[in-house]
Amino acid sequence: MKVALITGVTGQDGAYLAQNLLERGYLVYGAYRRTSTVNFWRLEFLGIDKNPQLHLIEYDLTDLGSAIRLIEFCKPNEVYNLAAQSFVGVSFDQPVTTAEITGIGPVHLLEAIRILDRNIRFYQASTSEMFGKVQAVPQNENTPFYPRSPYGVAKLYAHWMTVNYRESYGIFATSGILFNHESPLRGREFVTRKITDSVAKIKLGLLDCIELGNLDVKRDWGYAKEYVEGMRRMLQASEPDSFVLATNRTETVRDFVIMAFKAAGFDILFRGENENEIGYDGSNGKVLLRINPKFYRPAEVELLMGDPSKARSALDWKAETSLEQLCKLMLDSDLKRNSLGASF
Ligand code: NDP
Numbered sequence: 001m002k003v004a005l006i007t008g009v010t011g012q013d014g015a016y017l018a019q020n021l022l023e024r025g026y027l028v029y030g031a032y033r034r035t036s037t038v039n040f041w042r043l044e045f046l047g048i049d050k051n052p053q054l055h056l057i058e059y060d061l062t063d064l065g066s067a068i069r070l071i072e073f074c075k076p077n078e079v080y081n082l083a084a085q086s087f088v089g090v091s092f093d094q095p096v097t098t099a100e101i102t103g104i105g106p107v108h109l110l111e112a113i114r115i116l117d118r119n120i121r122f123y124q125a126s127t128s129e130m131f132g133k134v135q136a137v138p139q140n141e142n143t144p145f146y147p148r149s150p151y152g153v154a155k156l157y158a159h160w161m162t163v164n165y166r167e168s169y170g171i172f173a174t175s176g177i178l179f180n181h182e183s184p185l186r187g188r189e190f191v192t193r194k195i196t197d198s199v200a201k202i203k204l205g206l207l208d209c210i211e212l213g214n215l216d217v218k219r220d221w222g223y224a225k226e227y228v229e230g231m232r233r234m235l236q237a238s239e240p241d242s243f244v245l246a247t248n249r250t251e252t253v254r255d256f257v258i259m260a261f262k263a264a265g266f267d268i269l270f271r272g273e274n275e276n277e278i279g280y281d282g283s284n285g286k287v288l289l290r291i292n293p294k295f296y297r298p299a300e301v302e303l304l305m306g307d308p309s310k311a312r313s314a315l316d317w318k319a320e321t322s323l324e325q326l327c328k329l330m331l332d333s334d335l336k337r338n339s340l341g342a343s344f
C-alpha cells in the first residue's frame with residue numbers, strides 16, 4: 001500500500017487530494033497545524049474525516065524538528081507540500097511570516113527527506129504568482145519569473161530550492177506551477193468564492209451589495225478537483241520536473257462577477273471607472289457592487305494565462321471544467337449553504 005503525507009490537509013487542495021488518494025487505496029497522513037478551534041470542515045464536507053485510512057497529525061511547517069519527526073513517523077512514499085500562508089493580500093501585511101511559512105517551510109521538509117530517506121518523492125505547491133509582472137503570454141515552464149508580492153517571492157524561493165534539491169541530491173523533487181484553481185471548498189477571502197458567496201446572499205436577501213477591489217485583473221481559473229489529480233500524476237512520472245497546470249483561458253474579475261450574477265438570474269450592468277465604478281441591477285437600478293480601495297493590492301499581477309501543453313503531453317492531464325460550469329457549481333453550493341445558515 002502506498003503511503004502519502006499531505007501538509008495543509010485542512011485547505012482546499014489538501015482535502016481534495018486526500019479524497020483522491022484515499023479513493024486509490026493510499027494510506028494518507030494529513031498534517032494540520034494546531035489551532036484553538038479545529039478546522040476540519042472541508043474533510044467533513046467531502047465525507048472523509050472519519051475514513052480509517054486517513055490519519056490526521058499535528059505539524060507546523062515552520063519547525064524543522066517537527067518535519068524530521070513527521071517524516072520519520074509516517075515513512076511516506078510521497079510527500080505533497082500544500083501548506084502555506086496562501087493569501088496574496090495578507091502577504092503584504094505579514095511578509096516575514098509569509099517568508100517563514102511559505103518560503104522556508106518547504107526546505108524543512110526537503111531537509112528531512114535528505115537526512116532520512118532520499119527515495120521519498122516530494123511535490124511542492126508552486127504558483128503562477130511567481131510569473132507576476134507579465135513577461136510573456138501565455139506563461140509556460142520557461143517564462144521568466146517576476147513575482148509581485150511577498151507571497152510570490154516566498155514561493156519562488158521554495159520553487160528554486162525544490163529544483164536545487166533535485167539537482168544537488170538526486171531527490172525526486174517536483175514543482176507544480178499551478179494557476180488559480182477554485183471550488184466550493186475555496187476560502188471565502190479569495191475573489192471567486194467571495195463573489196459566489198455574496199451573490200448567493202444577495203439572491204437570498206441576506207446582503208445588499210458586494211464590495212471588491214480591482215475588477216480589471218485577468219486570471220486563468222480552473223477547477224481544484226482536477227488540479228490535485230495533476231499533482232498526483234506529477235509524482236507518478238518517471239522523472240522529477242516542473243509542470244504548469246492551467247486552462248489556457250483568461251477572464252477578468254468583472255467577467256466572473258457578470259457570470260455569477262447571471263447564473264443567479266440578475267442582469268448586472270456597470271458604470272463609472274476604477275474607485276467610482278458601480279455595478280447595478282439592469283432591471284431596477286439597485287446597486288449590487290461597489291469598489292472598495294481597501295481590496296486593492298500595493299502591486300498587482302495584471303494578467304495570468306497558462307500554457308499547460310507540457311502537462312498534457314507528459315502527464316496526459318487536461319482541465320475539463322469550463323469557467324461557466326465552475327461558477328455555477330460554486331454558486332449552487334453557496335446558495336445551499338447560505339439557505340441552511342452554514343458558517344463556512
Ligand atoms: P489554502 O489556503 O486553502 O490551504 C493552505 C493550508 O496550509 C491550510 O491547511 C493551512 O492550515 C495550512 N497552513 C498554513 N500555515 C501553516 C503552517 N505554519 N504549518 C502547517 N500548515 C499551515 O490553500 P489551497 O489549498 O488553495 O492551496 C494549496 C497550496 O497550493 C498552497 O501552498 C498555495 O499557496 C498553493 N497554490 C494554490 C493555488 C490556488 O489557486 N488554490 C494556485 C497555486 C498554488 P489552516 O487550515 O490551519 O489555515
Ligand code: GDR
Pocket residue numbers: 086087088089126127128129178179180181189190191192194211212213214215217219253295296297300301
Ligand atoms: P490570487 O487570488 O491573488 O490570484 O492568489 P485572489 O482570489 O485573492 O485574487 C485574484 C485577483 O482578484 C483581485 N481582486 C480581489 N481579490 C480578493 N481576494 N478580494 C477582493 O475583494 C478582490 N477584488 C479584486 C485581486 O487583486 C487579484 O488580482 C490565489 C491564491 O490561491 C494563491 O495562493 C495562488 O498561488 C494564486 O491564486 C495562483
